[in-house]
Amino acid sequence: MGGGRQKQKRRSTRGLIVEIKPRNVKGGSVMGGKKRTLIGLIGLFMLLVWGSSAWAIEYGNFAISGWLRNQIAYNVGHDNPNNAIWDAKYNNDRVHLKMFRTAVQLKPQYTFTDSVSVFARVLAANEQANWDDNVSDDVDFFPKSYDGDLQLSSDNWMLGVKEIYVDYDTTYFWLRLGKQQVSWGQSDGLRLLDIVNPLDKTWHGISLNEPYLDSFDNLRESLWMARATIKFPWETENMQDVQLELLWLPGDFVGSQFVGHINPVHGSPYNFEPDYFDSEDVIPGGQEWGARLMGKYKGLEWSMNYFRHYEDDGLYRVVGPFGPTGLPAETIHPRVDSFGGSLTYDDAANTKAVYRMELLYQDRPYEHLATADIERRRTVRGLIGIDRPTFVPYINPNRTVSFGVQAFVIQVIEDGSDLKEDGLTLNGSHPAETTTMFSFSADTGFMQDRIKPNLLYIFDPGRKGHYLQVGTEVRFSDNILWYVGATLYDGKHSSNAANDNLAYFEWADEIQSRITFQF
Amino acid sequence: MRFKKRMMKWTVLTGIFLLLVGGTVPAFALTDQQARVPGYVGIEQHPDKFDFTGMPMKIPAGEVERLSNGKIKVGMVINKNNVDSVKNELIKLTSPGVYNMVKKGMEMVIADYKPWPVPKAYGAVTKANAGKAVISPDGNLRTKDGNWWIGGEPFFTVDERDPQAGVKAWYNQVHVYDGDDFTHDGVNIFFIGANGKRERTVEMTWDRIFLTSREILPPKPDYDPKTKDIFFKELVYVQAPADLQGFGNLTYRYNDQNKMDDAFAYIPAMRRVRRLTSGQRFDAFVGSDSSIGDFRTLDVPVGRWNWKLIDVQPKLTTLFSCDYITENKSAQRRHPTTIGEKFPRMNWRLWPNVYVIEATPKTKNDCGVYSKKVLWAMGGSWKSGLSDAYDQQGKLWKTTQNYFYGYGDGKVMDLLSHYETDFYTYDHQADHASPWHIDLTHRKFNVGFTPERFSTKYLQRFGH
Numbered sequence: 001m002g003g004g005r006q007k008q009k010r011r012s013t014r015g016l017i018v019e020i021k022p023r024n025v026k027g028g029s030v031m032g033g034k035k036r037t038l039i040g041l042i043g044l045f046m047l048l049v050w051g052s053s054a055w056a057i058e059y060g061n062f063a064i065s066g067w068l069r070n071q072i073a074y075n076v077g078h079d080n081p082n083n084a085i086w087d088a089k090y091n092n093d094r095v096h097l098k099m100f101r102t103a104v105q106l107k108p109q110y111t112f113t114d115s116v117s118v119f120a121r122v123l124a125a126n127e128q129a130n131w132d133d134n135v136s137d138d139v140d141f142f143p144k145s146y147d148g149d150l151q152l153s154s155d156n157w158m159l160g161v162k163e164i165y166v167d168y169d170t171t172y173f174w175l176r177l178g179k180q181q182v183s184w185g186q187s188d189g190l191r192l193l194d195i196v197n198p199l200d201k202t203w204h205g206i207s208l209n210e211p212y213l214d215s216f217d218n219l220r221e222s223l224w225m226a227r228a229t230i231k232f233p234w235e236t237e238n239m240q241d242v243q244l245e246l247l248w249l250p251g252d253f254v255g256s257q258f259v260g261h262i263n264p265v266h267g268s269p270y271n272f273e274p275d276y277f278d279s280e281d282v283i284p285g286g287q288e289w290g291a292r293l294m295g296k297y298k299g300l301e302w303s304m305n306y307f308r309h310y311e312d313d314g315l316y317r318v319v320g321p322f323g324p325t326g327l328p329a330e331t332i333h334p335r336v337d338s339f340g341g342s343l344t345y346d347d348a349a350n351t352k353a354v355y356r357m358e359l360l361y362q363d364r365p366y367e368h369l370a371t372a373d374i375e376r377r378r379t380v381r382g383l384i385g386i387d388r389p390t391f392v393p394y395i396n397p398n399r400t401v402s403f404g405v406q407a408f409v410i411q412v413i414e415d416g417s418d419l420k421e422d423g424l425t426l427n428g429s430h431p432a433e434t435t436t437m438f439s440f441s442a443d444t445g446f447m448q449d450r451i452k453p454n455l456l457y458i459f460d461p462g463r464k465g466h467y468l469q470v471g472t473e474v475r476f477s478d479n480i481l482w483y484v485g486a487t488l489y490d491g492k493h494s495s496n497a498a499n500d501n502l503a504y505f506e507w508a509d510e511i512q513s514r515i516t517f518q519f
Numbered sequence: 520m521r522f523k524k525r526m527m528k529w530t531v532l533t534g535i536f537l538l539l540v541g542g543t544v545p546a547f548a549l550t551d552q553q554a555r556v557p558g559y560v561g562i563e564q565h566p567d568k569f570d571f572t573g574m575p576m577k578i579p580a581g582e583v584e585r586l587s588n589g590k591i592k593v594g595m596v597i598n599k600n601n602v603d604s605v606k607n608e609l610i611k612l613t614s615p616g617v618y619n620m621v622k623k624g625m626e627m628v629i630a631d632y633k634p635w636p637v638p639k640a641y642g643a644v645t646k647a648n649a650g651k652a653v654i655s656p657d658g659n660l661r662t663k664d665g666n667w668w669i670g671g672e673p674f675f676t677v678d679e680r681d682p683q684a685g686v687k688a689w690y691n692q693v694h695v696y697d698g699d700d701f702t703h704d705g706v707n708i709f710f711i712g713a714n715g716k717r718e719r720t721v722e723m724t725w726d727r728i729f730l731t732s733r734e735i736l737p738p739k740p741d742y743d744p745k746t747k748d749i750f751f752k753e754l755v756y757v758q759a760p761a762d763l764q765g766f767g768n769l770t771y772r773y774n775d776q777n778k779m780d781d782a783f784a785y786i787p788a789m790r791r792v793r794r795l796t797s798g799q800r801f802d803a804f805v806g807s808d809s810s811i812g813d814f815r816t817l818d819v820p821v822g823r824w825n826w827k828l829i830d831v832q833p834k835l836t837t838l839f840s841c842d843y844i845t846e847n848k849s850a851q852r853r854h855p856t857t858i859g860e861k862f863p864r865m866n867w868r869l870w871p872n873v874y875v876i877e878a879t880p881k882t883k884n885d886c887g888v889y890s891k892k893v894l895w896a897m898g899g900s901w902k903s904g905l906s907d908a909y910d911q912q913g914k915l916w917k918t919t920q921n922y923f924y925g926y927g928d929g930k931v932m933d934l935l936s937h938y939e940t941d942f943y944t945y946d947h948q949a950d951h952a953s954p955w956h957i958d959l960t961h962r963k964f965n966v967g968f969t970p971e972r973f974s975t976k977y978l979q980r981f982g983h
Contacts, residue, residue, distance in 0.1 A: 519759035
C-alpha cells in the first residue's frame with residue numbers, strides 16, 4: 001500500500017534554494033512599469049461596482065457563485081531575518097509591499113438529485129509583490145507542487161482546483177469523495193483538533209491570520225480523501241443527532257500523496273524559515289485515516305476524535321555539515337496517533353454564553369538536531385473557550401458585541417522538564433514543558449452590519465509574547481466588500497534564534513487591504 | 520506543470536469576462552400583472568375545504584366608518600397628507616407605530632372585511648381537542664393529563680375576564696396552523712435605508728418540522744415518543760450573498776416554555792459546526808432590523824414573559840393584505856411600496872376582535888433591549904399581525920408586522936398552504952426597514968420531512 005518513503009526536493013517546502021538572479025534595477029516607485037495593470041484592475045472594480053447587481057447565477061440544477069479579490073499587505077514591521085542569514089545574495093532590505101494579489105474564485109455546483117451533487121472551487125491568482133524593489137523577481141509565490149494538487153503555476157500566477165468532490169447523501173448515510181477540507185474541533189485561531197488538513201502558508205504567511213485577515217478555506221490545503229458520515233437511526237430522549245464520521249486519506253495509493261504544511265520559499269516576504277537550511281522533504285507513502293463520533297446529550301454537544309496521520313509540521317534531521325548550499329537536512333513526517341474530544345454547552349438561560357472545551361493527546365515526536373534522532377513525549381493540548389454576545393449600549397445600541405475568550409495550554413506530560421536538557425526541538429523551535437496562551441476576541445456590526453470591526457488579541461504569559469489583530473469590514477453593497485486591518489506582534493525576544501515566541505514574528509507585522517467583488 | 524504566462528493571462532481574462540457577463544444578467548422577474556395571474560380566489564373556489572368557525576362571514580357595512588366617527592372609510596387611502604386628520608382614530612384602530620409610519624410616508628389602503636378560515640383538517644383537530652388545554656403552574660401549555668399539547672388551537676374562545684387571557688391568547692398564536700412541516704425556498708431579507716433604497720439583500724431557505732402537536736401528517740400528534748419534548752426543529756441556510764452562502768442554522772425548540780432553544784451554526788469559511796447561544800434573542804438577525812425574538816411579532820419562550828391582556832377591540836389588520844398572488848414559478852412578486860421600498864402599500868381590513876396584549880420580560884436576562892411589546896392576536900384566526908416595541912426608556916423603537924396573503928388555490932399550491940407572506944420590521948429611531956419576502960411560489964407545506972434531515976450532517980452537506 002505504498003508504505004515506502006520518497007525523497008524529493010519539493011518546490012513547495014522548506015529547504016528549496018531559490019536561485020536569485022540579479023535584481024532588476026527599477027525606478028524609485030514601487031509600481032514602476034506596472035501602472036497599466038494597476039489602472040486596469042481599478043477600472044475593472046469600478047465597472048463591477050457600477051455595472052452590476054449580481055447574485056449567484058442559477059441555471060436549473062447548475063449554480064455558480066464566486067468573487068474577484070485584490071489583497072494588498074504592507075509591511076509595518078522589521079526586515080525579515082530569515083532571508084539573509086546564510087547567503088548574502090538574499091536580500092534583507094526591508095520589504096514594503098508584502099502582497100499585491102488579485103484572485104478570482106468560482107464555485108460551480110451541479111445537483112443531479114437531492115442525494116447526488118458535484119461541487120468545485122476553482123481559484124486563479126496573480127501575485128505582484130515583486131513590484132517592490134526589495135522582493136526578487138525570482139521568488140516563487142505559488143510553490144505548491146505535489147501529486148494530485150490540480151494546480152498549474154508560474155512564479156506569479158496560479159490556476160488551480162482548490163476543491164472538487166461529489167456528494168452522495170441519504171437519510172442515514174453521507175459520502176463525500178474528492179479533494180476536500182475537514183475541520184474538527186471548536187477552537188478559534190489556535191488549532192487543536194483541526195489537524196486533518198494542513199495549512200498552505202504560502203497563501204498568507206503564518207496561520208494566525210485566521211479568522212479575520214484571511215479565511216480558513218484559503219489557508220487550509222484541501223486533500224484527496226473519502227469522508228463517510230453515518231447518522232445513527234436510533235435516538236433517545238436525551239441522546240440525539242449521533243453521527244460517526246470516517247475519513248480515509250489514500251496517500252500515494254491512488255496517485256495522490258501525503259501533504260504537510262506548505263511553507264513560503266526563501267526570499268518570499270512571508271518566509272519564516274532560516275535560509276541556511278538546505279532540506280529535503282521525506283514524504284511518507286502510507287495512508288491516513290480517522291474517525292469522529294459526535295452527538296448531543298441533553299444540552300451538551302460532544303465529539304470523540306481519533307486520527308492516525310503523519311506530522312504535518314515536519315521535523316528536521318540534520319544529515320551533514322554545512323556546505324555551500326547551507327546545512328543539509330531532511331524534513332521527516334513521523335507517524336502520530338492523535339486522540340481527542342470536544343464539549344460545548346450553551347448556558348442560554350443564565351450566563352447567555354457558550355462554553356467550549358477541546359482536548360488533544362499525542363505521543364508527539366520531537367527532533368534532536370545534534371544526533372538526528374527523533375524522540376517521543378506524551379503531550380496534551382487543551383482549550384477552554386467562552387463566547388458571549390453582549391449588549392453594550394455605549395458601544396453599540398442595536399447589536400451585540402461578540403466577546404470570546406480562550407485559554408490554551410500545551411503540556412508535555414512525559415519528561416517535559418527534560419526537553420531542554422535533552423536538546424529536543426520541534427521544527428527548530430524550543431518547546432517548553434508548559435505553554436499557555438490566552439486569547440480575547442471581539443466583533444460587532446454597525447449600520448446593519450455594513451461596518452463590522454473586529455479585534456483579536458493573543459497573549460503568551462510564559463514567554464511574554466503578544467499578538468494583536470484589528471480591522472474592519474466595510475460592505476458597500478451586496479457585491480462589494482472591503483476589509484482593512486493590521487496585525488502586530490510584540491513581546492520579549494527569546495534568546496533562541498527560533499520561532500518559539502510571538503515576538504519573533506515582529507517582522508510579519510502588516511497592514512492589509514482586501515477588496516472583494518462577489519456574486 | 521507550468522503554464523506559459525500568456526496562456527494564464529488569457530485564462531484569467533476569460534474568467535473575468537464570464538464573471539462580468541454572469542454578474543450583470545438581471546434576475547428573471549415578473550410582476551403578477553405581467554405574469555397574467557388571475558385574482559386570488561382560493562377560498563371562494565373551495566369553501567367546503569375551509570373551516571370558518573369562530574369568525575363572522577361578514578361584518579356590517581360601514582363598520583370602519585362607525586368606529587372612526589365617519590373619518591375612515593373603505594376605499595380610502597391614508598397617507599402622510601391626510602393622516603393627521605384621522606390621527607386619534609387611526610391610533611385607536613391600529614397603533615402609535617402605524618401612525619408614525621404613515622407620517623413617514625407609508626400608505627394604507629382601507630379595504631373590506633374578509634374572514635380568515637383554517638383548513639378543515641386543522642379545524643377538526645381543534646374541535647376534537649376542545650377543552651383539553653390547561654396552563655400548568657410552570658407556565659407551560661399542557662393537556663389536562665399533564666402531557667404536552669396535542670394540536671389545534673388550545674383555547675378556541677378566550678374570556679377577556681380570565682386572568683390568564685393574555686397568555687392563553689398568545690398560546691393560540693403559537694399554535695396557529697403552520698402545517699406539520701414546511702419549506703420556504705428563496706426567502707429574501709431586504710435592508711432598506713431612510714431614502715428607500717435597498718442597501719443589502721440576504722437570500723435564504725427555511726425548513727421546519729413539528730415533532731409534537733401534529734395535526735395533518737402521520738404520525739400524529741407526536742412524531743416519536745423519544746422526541747416528545749421537542750416542539751419543532753428548524754433549518755435555515757443562506758443562499759446569498761456569496762460571503763454568507765452556505766451559512767446554516769439548526770434550531771431545536773422545546774415544548775418546555777422555560778427552556779431556551781438549542782442552536783448550531785455551520786460556518787463555511789471554517790468548515791465547522793459551531794454552537795451558538797440562543798440567549799441573545801434580540802440581537803439583529805444578520806444585521807437586519809429584525810431579531811429572532813421579533814419573529815411572528817414576538818418569538819420567545821412563553822414562560823419567561825408576562826402576558827397582560829389590555830383590551831379586545833376591532834383593529835385594522837393585514838389579513839389578505841395584498842389583492843393578487845402569483846403561482847407562476849418564474850415570477851418574482853413585486854407588491855406596491857412607497858418611499859422607495861421602505862413601506863409596503865397594503866390593504867388594511869377590519870378584524871372585529873383583536874386581543875391587544877402587553878408583553879414584558881420577567882427579568883432583564885430574558886430581554887435586555889425592550890421594556891415592553893404591545894402586540895396583537897386576532898381572535899378566531901389567532902394570527903399576530905403587529906407589535907410595537909418600546910426601548911428601555913419607554914420610547915417607541917420598532918414596529919413588527921406580518922402581511923398575510925392567503926391560502927393556496929388548489930392548482931399549484933396545496934389547499935393546506937397559508938402563512939404570512941411578508942414579515943416586516945420598521946425601526947422608528949433609525950428610520951430603517953427590513954422587509955422579508957417569503958414568496959408563496961417557493962414554499963411547500965406538509966412535505967413529509969423526516970427529523971433526520973434536521974441534523975448537523977445536513978448543515979455540512981449543503982454548506983460545503
